[in-house]
Amino acid sequence: MSEKQLGKKVDRCLADGAIKLGTGLGLGIVFSVLFFKRHTWPISFGSGAGLGMAYANCQNDLRSHYLLHKSEKEQ
Amino acid sequence: MLRACLRGANATARNNCRRNPLTSVQHCRHYTAGETSGATKVVAAGLLTVSSGIGGTILYAKWDHKFRAAVEKNVPYSDLLFSLALGPSSQEGLPIKKQVKLAIVVRCVFVTFLYCYGVCFENEVAFCVYMFALEECKECHDHKDTPVTAVVHPNTESPVAMEPLKERPVEEVAARLAQQDQEEQDILASVSASLEESLASSAKTTLQAIGAQEAALQAITQHTHKLKEAMEAEKSAQWKDLEAALANRTCAMNDASTALLKANETLGSLKSVIDKSKGLNIAAVHPLVLAAEENLHNMIVDLDKVVTKVQSAESEAKIVSQYSELVNEAKQQFQREVSSLTPEIQANWKGLTGKLSADDLNALIAHAHRRIDQLNRELAEQRVREQIHIDAALEQQKLEDQKALEKAVNTTLQHVKEEARLEQERKLGELREVMEAEMRTQLRRQAAAHTDHVQDVLKVQEHELRAEAEQVLSSKMLEQETRYRQLNQEQLDNFTLDMNTAYARLKGMEEAIDSHVVAEEEARKAHQLWLSVEALNYTLKTTDSDLPTIPLKSAAEAVRDSCHDNDFALALASALPEESLHRGVYSEASLRARFNSLRSLARRVALIDESHNSLYQYFLSYLQAALLFEDEQKAPPTQLSREDLDPFKLLSYASYCLEHGDLELAAKLVNQLRGETRRVVEDWLTEARLTLETRQVVSLLSAYANAVGLGTTQAP
Numbered sequence: 001m002s003e004k005q006l007g008k009k010v011d012r013c014l015a016d017g018a019i020k021l022g023t024g025l026g027l028g029i030v031f032s033v034l035f036f037k038r039h040t041w042p043i044s045f046g047s048g049a050g051l052g053m054a055y056a057n058c059q060n061d062l063r064s065h066y067l068l069h070k071s072e073k074e075q
Numbered sequence: 076m077l078r079a080c081l082r083g084a085n086a087t088a089r090n091n092c093r094r095n096p097l098t099s100v101q102h103c104r105h106y107t108a109g110e111t112s113g114a115t116k117v118v119a120a121g122l123l124t125v126s127s128g129i130g131g132t133i134l135y136a137k138w139d140h141k142f143r144a145a146v147e148k149n150v151p152y153s154d155l156l157f158s159l160a161l162g163p164s165s166q167e168g169l170p171i172k173k174q175v176k177l178a179i180v181v182r183c184v185f186v187t188f189l190y191c192y193g194v195c196f197e198n199e200v201a202f203c204v205y206m207f208a209l210e211e212c213k214e215c216h217d218h219k220d221t222p223v224t225a226v227v228h229p230n231t232e233s234p235v236a237m238e239p240l241k242e243r244p245v246e247e248v249a250a251r252l253a254q255q256d257q258e259e260q261d262i263l264a265s266v267s268a269s270l271e272e273s274l275a276s277s278a279k280t281t282l283q284a285i286g287a288q289e290a291a292l293q294a295i296t297q298h299t300h301k302l303k304e305a306m307e308a309e310k311s312a313q314w315k316d317l318e319a320a321l322a323n324r325t326c327a328m329n330d331a332s333t334a335l336l337k338a339n340e341t342l343g344s345l346k347s348v349i350d351k352s353k354g355l356n357i358a359a360v361h362p363l364v365l366a367a368e369e370n371l372h373n374m375i376v377d378l379d380k381v382v383t384k385v386q387s388a389e390s391e392a393k394i395v396s397q398y399s400e401l402v403n404e405a406k407q408q409f410q411r412e413v414s415s416l417t418p419e420i421q422a423n424w425k426g427l428t429g430k431l432s433a434d435d436l437n438a439l440i441a442h443a444h445r446r447i448d449q450l451n452r453e454l455a456e457q458r459v460r461e462q463i464h465i466d467a468a469l470e471q472q473k474l475e476d477q478k479a480l481e482k483a484v485n486t487t488l489q490h491v492k493e494e495a496r497l498e499q500e501r502k503l504g505e506l507r508e509v510m511e512a513e514m515r516t517q518l519r520r521q522a523a524a525h526t527d528h529v530q531d532v533l534k535v536q537e538h539e540l541r542a543e544a545e546q547v548l549s550s551k552m553l554e555q556e557t558r559y560r561q562l563n564q565e566q567l568d569n570f571t572l573d574m575n576t577a578y579a580r581l582k583g584m585e586e587a588i589d590s591h592v593v594a595e596e597e598a599r600k601a602h603q604l605w606l607s608v609e610a611l612n613y614t615l616k617t618t619d620s621d622l623p624t625i626p627l628k629s630a631a632e633a634v635r636d637s638c639h640d641n642d643f644a645l646a647l648a649s650a651l652p653e654e655s656l657h658r659g660v661y662s663e664a665s666l667r668a669r670f671n672s673l674r675s676l677a678r679r680v681a682l683i684d685e686s687h688n689s690l691y692q693y694f695l696s697y698l699q700a701a702l703l704f705e706d707e708q709k710a711p712p713t714q715l716s717r718e719d720l721d722p723f724k725l726l727s728y729a730s731y732c733l734e735h736g737d738l739e740l741a742a743k744l745v746n747q748l749r750g751e752t753r754r755v756v757e758d759w760l761t762e763a764r765l766t767l768e769t770r771q772v773v774s775l776l777s778a779y780a781n782a783v784g785l786g787t788t789q790a791p
Binding site: 001002003005006007055058059062063065066 | 669672673676677680683684685688689690693751754755756757758759
């Protein structure tokens, strides 16, 4: 069902976002605690990176239909 | 040679002229005159030549018509000149010799003129012409006696226009010939009758005249005889006889003259009749005419002879009468003398011998002596003048003889001429007969030839006609045969046609029966098909919401089975989409519900397409969908414009269509969506398509089944 694809993608996006955010946050916290003397910037950096990555992934996923992949180009 | 001499003379003259111009002015008068005014001389010479040429031509043309004709033919406008100078050309031909002679004369004149001219003006050209003309003259003189025979008298040889001769028909010819013969016979009869009549009358009169003339002759001779006797004898009775004889003679002469006149008259009439009959110009008359002419001639000759005889007798008688008159005169003179001497004595002195006295006798004797002397003197004189008298008499006699001779010569000449003419006529008649006979033989020959020719022509014609007739016969036979064959063929054709029609009808009936059977079979089949299609249709309806129908495979199988010999139905049955067969199709209601659910989703991704597909765009699209309000359902226009291609509008149109049961239009409208919206509704569109396809095929099949069923149902 094509109408359900979007929902699935959005779900994935959100899931991925959540994961990445969480992971970024976690890593940020870890790094902040471990290496950067409890500054907040690694946390925000990590969460931002995580969010960014999630954003990019989401966008890429949503865009994936419109992009010509290398294999298709070669074909 | 003459030319050379002349040239030499000229050269020497010129030389002389050059050598001593002063001394020999007189000699060179002509030459110097020629040398000093050269141009004018040339012009004058030229003019003179031309005019002389023209004059000579005209003169010669006047004499020689052939020359004139030749010139007129060859030189244009010369005929005008000639007509002006000589008048129109007449075609009279002079006798050739005269012509040639005159031509020669003219030529010679021309030649002499040229000679003079040449000599005067030292013109070598003139000399040449002169020489040429001289030679020509020589030729002409040589040929004078053998004239050119090409003189044409054109007018005399104009062809006689023969009237076209038509052949008269035989009967007409025969009739004409018969008529001609009859006419000839009649004329001949009449002419011969008239000739005979006139001949008879003229013969009679001639004989009478001859008899009269002879009688006259007799009378004359008698009279002269009597006269001579009377002269000699001197008897009184003889005088009476003489007078009687004279009276007889005069009577006879009168009779003779009248008879002669009458004879001449009749002869003249005979001549006229002969001339008239000659004028008729019929062949058969000629011998008669000839004979009549001969008779006439003979009669004339006899008459003339007799007349000459009578005339000679008359002349003799005249002489004798003259003599007697002389004697009588002498006697009378003597009587007178005697009576003058002796008046008493009576006339008849011969019987008075006794009665005379001596004086009277002496006187008489003296008178007689005197008379004798006188007579002697006269005699002497006569003797002297004898010669003269004789000459005179001879002359007179000569004259008379000459006259008589002339007359006799004339008459004999006439007779001879007449005889010659008659001879000629006779010969002509004989010749004519001979010619006639020859012509007859020739005509007979020609007739024979003609009959032969006619026979040949008839044979040929017979051949031709026979061939023609045979050809006609054969063509007619052929025609008849073809017609017979045609009729036969027609009959056969008709029979065949009837047979064929009967057979065809039989066949038709059989086919009708078969077709009935077939039609029933077909009807059964159609029925079956219809049933199966109805089953198929029903399966379409067996659907719950959101669940497709049962697979249509079995129904399609059933349909296929019921129409395995029908290509159309088979094609249609096989046109059912695979999905519908295996999975089944969604109903319209389910599709409608689904659409309603995915409408909001489609609205939410309205802005997303190939170029705009970032997350931000997604956010914007969501915002748009949240803020934009459109009609739930809107009726779609008949024609979509650019504004109508907006997704929101399209979705509202499609909702409207779906609500009103027009899945097709809704699918069409949804098909216009682009971009992400389109991706979202793709599945729905596919399903809608499937449903539509299946429904179309099923409706076609049912329509077909209905049609077939309707077609096979028999009307009562």
